Amino acid sequence: MRRTLCALAAAACAGAAHAATLAANLADLSLEQLSNIVVSTVSGREEPLSSAPASIYVITGNDIRRSGALSLPEALRLAPNLQVARVDANQWAISARGFNNVLANRLLILIDGRTVYTPLFAGTFWEAQDVLLEDVERIEVISGPGATLWGANAVNGVINVITKSAAATQGALVSLGAGDDQRDIAARYGGEAGGIHYRVYAKARDRDGLRLPGGASIADASRFAQGGFRADWQRSGDAFTLQADLHDGDIDAGRDFAAANVLGRWTRALGEGASLRTQAYFERTTRDHHRTFRETLDTYDLDLQHNLRRMGRHRLVWGFGLRYYRDRVQNFPEAGLAFLPAHRDLERHHLFVQDEIALTPTLDLTLGAKLESNSYTGTEFLPNVRLAWRATPTQFFWGALSRAVRAPSRIDREFFTPAVAGGPAFRSEVSDVLEIGYRAQPAPRLSLSVTGFLHEHERLASVLVPPVPATFTNQRDGRTSGVEAWASWRPRDWARFDAGIVRLHQALRIPPGTVDLAAGLFERDPRQWWKLRAAFDLGERTDLDVMVRHYGALPNNVPDYTALDLRLGWRAMRNVELSLLVQNLLDRGHVEWSPGAELERTAYIKLRIDL
Amino acid sequence: MRALLATLCLLLACPAAAQPLEHEVKAAFLFRFLPYVEWPQQSFEAPGAPLTIGVLGAPHIEDELRHIIPGRTVHGRPVVLRQLKEGESARGLHVLFVGRAASERVRAVTRLAPWQPLLVVSESPGALEQGAVVNFLVADGRVGFEIALDEAERRALRISSRMLGVAVRVRPPNS
Numbered sequence: 001m002r003r004t005l006c007a008l009a010a011a012a013c014a015g016a017a018h019a020a021t022l023a024a025n026l027a028d029l030s031l032e033q034l035s036n037i038v039v040s041t042v043s044g045r046e047e048p049l050s051s052a053p054a055s056i057y058v059i060t061g062n063d064i065r066r067s068g069a070l071s072l073p074e075a076l077r078l079a080p081n082l083q084v085a086r087v088d089a090n091q092w093a094i095s096a097r098g099f100n101n102v103l104a105n106r107l108l109i110l111i112d113g114r115t116v117y118t119p120l121f122a123g124t125f126w127e128a129q130d131v132l133l134e135d136v137e138r139i140e141v142i143s144g145p146g147a148t149l150w151g152a153n154a155v156n157g158v159i160n161v162i163t164k165s166a167a168a169t170q171g172a173l174v175s176l177g178a179g180d181d182q183r184d185i186a187a188r189y190g191g192e193a194g195g196i197h198y199r200v201y202a203k204a205r206d207r208d209g210l211r212l213p214g215g216a217s218i219a220d221a222s223r224f225a226q227g228g229f230r231a232d233w234q235r236s237g238d239a240f241t242l243q244a245d246l247h248d249g250d251i252d253a254g255r256d257f258a259a260a261n262v263l264g265r266w267t268r269a270l271g272e273g274a275s276l277r278t279q280a281y282f283e284r285t286t287r288d289h290h291r292t293f294r295e296t297l298d299t300y301d302l303d304l305q306h307n308l309r310r311m312g313r314h315r316l317v318w319g320f321g322l323r324y325y326r327d328r329v330q331n332f333p334e335a336g337l338a339f340l341p342a343h344r345d346l347e348r349h350h351l352f353v354q355d356e357i358a359l360t361p362t363l364d365l366t367l368g369a370k371l372e373s374n375s376y377t378g379t380e381f382l383p384n385v386r387l388a389w390r391a392t393p394t395q396f397f398w399g400a401l402s403r404a405v406r407a408p409s410r411i412d413r414e415f416f417t418p419a420v421a422g423g424p425a426f427r428s429e430v431s432d433v434l435e436i437g438y439r440a441q442p443a444p445r446l447s448l449s450v451t452g453f454l455h456e457h458e459r460l461a462s463v464l465v466p467p468v469p470a471t472f473t474n475q476r477d478g479r480t481s482g483v484e485a486w487a488s489w490r491p492r493d494w495a496r497f498d499a500g501i502v503r504l505h506q507a508l509r510i511p512p513g514t515v516d517l518a519a520g521l522f523e524r525d526p527r528q529w530w531k532l533r534a535a536f537d538l539g540e541r542t543d544l545d546v547m548v549r550h551y552g553a554l555p556n557n558v559p560d561y562t563a564l565d566l567r568l569g570w571r572a573m574r575n576v577e578l579s580l581l582v583q584n585l586l587d588r589g590h591v592e593w594s595p596g597a598e599l600e601r602t603a604y605i606k607l608r609i610d611l
Numbered sequence: 612m613r614a615l616l617a618t619l620c621l622l623l624a625c626p627a628a629a630q631p632l633e634h635e636v637k638a639a640f641l642f643r644f645l646p647y648v649e650w651p652q653q654s655f656e657a658p659g660a661p662l663t664i665g666v667l668g669a670p671h672i673e674d675e676l677r678h679i680i681p682g683r684t685v686h687g688r689p690v691v692l693r694q695l696k697e698g699e700s701a702r703g704l705h706v707l708f709v710g711r712a713a714s715e716r717v718r719a720v721t722r723l724a725p726w727q728p729l730l731v732v733s734e735s736p737g738a739l740e741q742g743a744v745v746n747f748l749v750a751d752g753r754v755g756f757e758i759a760l761d762e763a764e765r766r767a768l769r770i771s772s773r774m775l776g777v778a779v780r781v782r783p784p785n786s
Contacts, residue, residue, distance in 0.1 A: 026631060026639035027679040031647075031777040034640050035755060037631060168750065269737075361697070393670065393712050444671060493632070 053366060053386040053398035054146075055437055055451040055484055057081055057500075059139040061164070066535055066545045068567035068581035069133060070182060070604065073126050076159065077549065080486040080500020080531050081143035081451075085551070085592040086599060089181070089210045089220045090127035090251055093593055096143035096157035097455060098480045098506050099523040102593075106406055108146060108154035111161045112243060113303070114263055114281050119325050119346055120295060120339070122409030125287070128249060128257045130226050132186055132201045134173055134608070137164040143484060144453060145384065145404035145433050155404040155431055165241075166190055166197035166232045172611035179581070179604025181208045195233055202227035209252060210597035213589070218597055224249035237269035254290035259283060274309040278302075293339065294330040299323065318353040327410065337417040339410055346375040348407070364388040376408040377428050394441040404431045412461065412472045420463055420517070423471035432456045448487035455480040457508070463518035464510060470517055478508030494537035501530040524593070526552035526560070543569040554594065561590040563599075575610040636754045637747050638675030641708060641732060644745065645685040647774035650705055651767045654728045655688070662688045662705050667695040667720070669710025669734075706730045709743070717741040728767045739782060744768065748779060755779035 026034070057079045069075035073092040077084045083100050085093040093100045095107055103123025109116045111131060117124045139161050146154035170190040177184040183206045190199035202225070209221035228245030246260035263281035270276060283299045305319035325346040331338040354368035366386040373379045384402035391397055406429040415422040437451040459474035486500035504525055510516050529551040536544045550562040564586045569579040581604040584590070589598040645662065655662075662685050666673040673694055680690040693704065697716070701707050701724050709717050714735035721731055721742030734747040739759045744766065748755045757780035763770050764784050775781050 026635055027642045027683075029639065029643070031640070031643055031774060034636055034643060035753060035777055037636055037753065393668065444674070 051364075051388055051390060051396060053364070053388040053400055053437070055081060055143045055435065055449070055453070057141045057143075057449075057486065059141065061134075061136050061138060064133050064136055064139075066543055066567065066569065067533075067547060068545070068565070068569075068579060068604070068606070070177070070184065070581075072129055072131060072133070072161065075133060075136070075139060076141070077531075077547075078533070079139075079141040080498075081157070081484045081502060082141055082159075083502075083525065083529060083551070086596070087593040088218050088597040089207050090222050091220075092126040093524070094124075094126065095525075096141070097453065097482070098504050098525040099156060100525055101523060105409065106156035107159060108157070109159045109161070112163055112263065113265065113279050114261060114283065115299075115301070115323075118285070118287075118297065119327065119348075119409050120297070120329075121411050122406065125257070127222070127251065127255075128247065128259065128285075128287075130203070130205075130224065130247065131161060131163060132188055132203055134175060134186070135163050135169050135188060135199070135201065137162045137168070143451075144400070144435050145382075145402040145431070155406045155429070163230070166199045166230050167192075169199045170197070173608070174611070175606065175608045177604060177606035180602040181210070182206070182604065184606075195235075196231055197233065198229060198231040200227070200229040210599070212595065213591055213598045218253065220251050220253045220597075222249060222251040239267045239269075241265040254292075256288040256290075257286065259285035270309070275307045277305045277307075279304075291332050292335040292337070293332060296328045298326040300325075313358045315356040315358075316353065317356075318351075320351045321349060323348045337415065339414050340416055341414065344410065344414065346410075348372070348374045362390040372405070372407070374407045376413055376426070380405045380407065380428060396439040398435075398437045398439075400433070400435045400437075402433045402435075404433055405429070406431075415472075418469070421469060421471045423473050426461075426472050427459055427474050429460050429474065430458045432458075445490040446487065448485070450483065450485040452483050453481065460508065461518075462510060462516065464514040465517055466514065475514070476508055476510050476516075478506065480504065480506050496535045498533040498535075499531070501528065503528045524554045524556060524558075526554055528552045541571040543567075545569075551592065556594050558591055558594045558596075561587075561592065563587060563590065577608045579606045579608070580604070581606070633749060633754060634669070634671040635675050637734060638672045638679060640747070640754060640756065641672070641706070642676065642679050642683075642690075644730070644732070644774060645690070645706070647771040648730055649769040649771075650728050654705060659688065661691040662686070663691045663693055663703060664706040664708065665693045665695045665701060665704040666708045667697075667710060667716060668713025669708055672708060672710060700724070701727065701729055704729055706732065709733045709738075711735055714738065717743050726766065730763075730766075730768060750779075758782065760784050 059075060059078045063078055064075045067078055073084060073094060076082050076094060082094060082096050085100065087093055087102055091102055093102050099106050103121040105122040109124050116129050139159065141157065141159055143157040146158040169188065170192065173188040175186040184203065186203035188199055188201035204225040207222045209217055209219050211217050224247065226245060226247035228243065230241065230243040232241045242264050244262040248258040250256040261281060261283035263279065265277065265279040267275060267277045280302045284296065286296045288294045301321065301323045303321040305317065308316040327344045327346065329339045329342045331342055350370055350372045352368065352370035354366060357365045359365050368384045370382040371379055372382060382403050382405060384400060386400040387398060389397045408426045408428060411422060412426040413422045413424060434454045435451055437449065439449045441447045456479055458477045460476035460478065462473050462476040463470050464473060464475055482502065482504040484502045488496065488498045490496045504527060506525055529549065532548045534546045538544055545567045547565045548562065551560060553560045563584050565583045566585055567579060567581045569577055571577050584599055584601045587601055589600045591598055664676065666676065676692050680692060683690060701720060707720065707729055709720060709731065711734050714733065717733050717738050718741040730745065731743045732745045733743040738746040739757060742762065744759055744762045746757050748757060756778055758770060758775060758778045759782045760770065761782060761784040
């Protein structure tokens with residue numbers, strides 16, 4: 001250990017001189033040569049401080065590549081403010097600020113503006129969500145109630161997956177991977193015709209099933225395939241995008257699912273910083289849980305957002321959205337559960353306005369209000385106030401007070417089993433949230449962010465007895481508080497360290513004289529977790545990334561664990577990359593969730609060719 | 612585990628060529644623009660008077676420029692760097708770089724000195740509409756730039772066609 005520290009100190013002295021030489025050398029290049037340089041995307045951390053008054057972490061496409069993530073949930077592990085637990089081969093429990101469960105219903109997840117969740121459970125089936133990770137531009141992870149721009153169900157956070165524009169993914173890409181548990185193949189082709197940039201992609205995956213800690217098989221081997229396209233074009237101040245995807249998957253344990261979607265977006269620059277964005281999409285998803293239920297869900301969505309030009313101190317944004325769901329469920333009586341009525345049309349609309357007021361050149365006050373209406377509880381009012389203070393060019397303070405709401409889903413109201421039933425009077429869960437944050441860049445190569453949060457909950461979902469039979473009611477309340485902190489340090493141009501920690505404290509209450517049937521069902525949260533990542537550029541061709549994470553114990557007898565993943569990437573030629581990913585290097589096996597699979601040490605090799 | 616640490620120890624002592632950072636490339640670009648821009652003779656007090664670059668709201672690019680300019684000349688003139696504070700005038704500058712941290716100031720700055728032969732360079736989307744002459748864009752990992760030729764002409768700056776050719780976008784005069 002001491003030798004490592006000595007080497008670090010010596011290298012630190014050499015650093016300053018090295019930086020000067022690099023700058024001078026770049027200035028000897030021609031304009032054409034400078035245009036061709038691919039800049040390190042690590043520089044994202046070194047730019048002037050983000051002035052977003054929210055707890056936001058951005059996972060870049062380069063971070064995803066270097067981490068070796070094989071799926072969207074694995075990519076989300078990189079965000080320090082997310083609790084990501086692998087349940088089995090295909091299922092994940094992901095949340096921010098607590099209330100994690102397999103169908104975490106307090107997170108809003110968007111892929112290119114399309115909401116990815118099912119109104120059946122107001123949650124996300126992670127097993128069915130996938131993107132071509134090589135074409136992801138960035139993933140914005142906001143913990144805490146998304147600002148006015150996001151809606152109900154963005155109570156604990158927003159995950160916004162943004163793929164690269166078609167113009168940025170030109171040419172062909174082929175990727176092949178094989179490992180102990182999984183095999184993948186993916187291809188993408190991007191081209192340009194008549195001023196329109198487009199890309200088409202397809203990917204397929206075959207996964208082995210995992211086992212419970214005792215050795216019993218979960219029988220969750222799966223196969224999954226997805227394909228789609230994206231086209232972008234621009235004409236003076238207008239930008240258009242059209243994209244579509246379809247996927248099909250099945251899991252041995254008795255689940256099949258498929259979906260198709262098409263989305264169109266039109267953004268118009270109105271001059272002087274104003275813009276208008278309109279988006280519409282349609283999605284059909286089908287899900288078949290053998291002999292339990294079958295569902296076909298059609299979603300129609302129209303969304304508009306208007307950013308007005310700055311008027312004096314004010315910058316206004318307003319917008320509205322219309323969404324219709326057509327949900328058709330086929331119940332199986334022998335399953336012992338049913339959604340009644342089987343067929344349901346649901347609506348969810350919103351209208352919002354937000355004003356960002358520049359009180360002084362360094363102090364902004366944002367006032368926002370959103371009206372959301374849903375088929376169950378009518379209209380909800382979601383106000384929020386945010387203050388953002390750029391104290392110095394490298395220090396930024398922010399505070400936010402918001403009211404967030406988790407509207408009922410079908411399972412809360414219309415789900416029936418002999419023991420527990422959805423309640424017709426189930427109301428929205430409400431959280432009033434106070435957050436304070438600080439973001440700083442104390443040195444050019446060091447940035448950090450700290451957020452303290454306090455969530456006061458009311459009308460939390462509960463299943464209590466008495467009365468019998470039990471129904472879903474809103475009789476719990478309580479408080480979640482904690483701290484999120486992360487830092488990024490780049491001591492050398494070729495070495496970067498990221499660290500993050502979250503501490504969480506939940507105190508939930510039930511009325512006296514009742515028993516909580518669902519104890520531990522709606523949420524399973526550790527007291528803390530921390531994540532470390534070290535990224536090294538070893539020479540021009542080689543990348544090494546080491547990722548360590550530790551989660552505290554979960555309330556239902558899941559012990560705390562520490563896991564180490566390692567990825568070594570080698571650019572054999574300019575456009576050919578070979579990589580080795582080893583997950584759970586230190587372990588012979590650990591569980592992240594219960595009931596859940598034992599996750600063992602696995603290796604995976606991937607070949608990526610860009611043509 | 613110890614073997615891994617030892618290997619890292621050796622590696623840490625040996626710096627490797629890595630990809631440059633965005634602000635390093637922008638600083639190099641800014642310096643490399645200068646030979647392709649012609650200022651009217653009245654902008655300089657004397658034939659050997661220095662070319663002055665002002666930087667507002669971009670501490671990293673300022674640092675990079677400090678490493679670049681010593682000992683170099685442009686059009687036979689030495690180059691001098693000046694950090695601009697909020698509210699300070701752009702008088703005496705030939706080039707002004709307005710960084711992202713001060714992106715809202717582009718319009719104010721260009722309004723205060725509308726006729727000064729000042730090469731206003733920025734790095735925020737839409738800055739050309741705010742009055743900048745050159746604006747950096749980053750796309751697909753590469754730094755590019757767009758030029759408002761009408762604004763350059765208005766300020767009596769002449770930009771060589773060589774530089775126009777490398778630009779991602781050029782807004783023509785009389786647009």
